[in-house]
Amino acid sequence: MRVYTRTGDDGTTGLIGGTRVKKFDLRLEAYGTVDELNSWIGLIRSQEINPEDIPDLIEIQNNLFVIGALLATDTTKTDNSSQLIRFEGNILHLEKRMDQLLDTLPPLTNFLLPGGSNAVSYCHIARTVCRRAERRTYQLSETIEVPIELLKYLNRLSDFLYVLSRKVAQDNGIKEIPWKS
Numbered sequence: 423m424r425v426y427t428r429t430g431d432d433g434t435t436g437l438i439g440g441t442r443v444k445k446f447d448l449r450l451e452a453y454g455t456v457d458e459l460n461s462w463i464g465l466i467r468s469q470e471i472n473p474e475d476i477p478d479l480i481e482i483q484n485n486l487f488v489i490g491a492l493l494a495t496d497t498t499k500t501d502n503s504s505q506l507i508r509f510e511g512n513i514l515h516l517e518k519r520m521d522q523l524l525d526t527l528p529p530l531t532n533f534l535l536p537g538g539s540n541a542v543s544y545c546h547i548a549r550t551v552c553r554r555a556e557r558r559t560y561q562l563s564e565t566i567e568v569p570i571e572l573l574k575y576l577n578r579l580s581d582f583l584y585v586l587s588r589k590v591a592q593d594n595g596i597k598e599i600p601w602k603s
Contacts, residue, residue: 439499509571532600545587
């Protein structure tokens with residue numbers, strides 16, 4: 423299999439289902455940002471973090487591939503609704519993991535300045551890219567039907583990445599720096 427097809431040389435790309443759209447189409451902005459987020463999650467996973475966090479990150483990466491595929495599908499040509507079943511459970515899983523992690527962290531009294539180590543910083547970058555993916559996907563939902571489960575998942579995921587940044591900081595003895603106005 424070749425990586426290049428030359429079909430995109432005209433400034434278009436193919437959706438799942440065969441429809442061709444411009445490379446600057448909002449749909450591509452949405453799933454391209456999800457793809458970028460997936461790469462940042464991979465970078466977090468490659469850091470020296472607690473091995474117990476790796477399975478969550480791998481599951482998140484798999485979910486992001488599914489979200490990307492769902493956003494890249496022309497649903498007027500192809501039905502992909504069977505993939506949506508998994509997201510209710512995944513949303514609940516993220517909430518449960520956040521609750522577990524928050525039980526081990528000091529309570530927040532201020533906003534925190536991102537940083538402290540590469541791993542903590544990458545969690546914050548991933549969180550902000552996740553928020554952008556959520557914004558792009560909400561924007562896309564103004565023009566095509568986007569399952570609410572995807573939007574909820576991206577919202578929870580950004581929260582999870584914030585909590586993960588705090589856990590990574592704690593695991594590595596990094597002092598959190600509160601924001602001062």
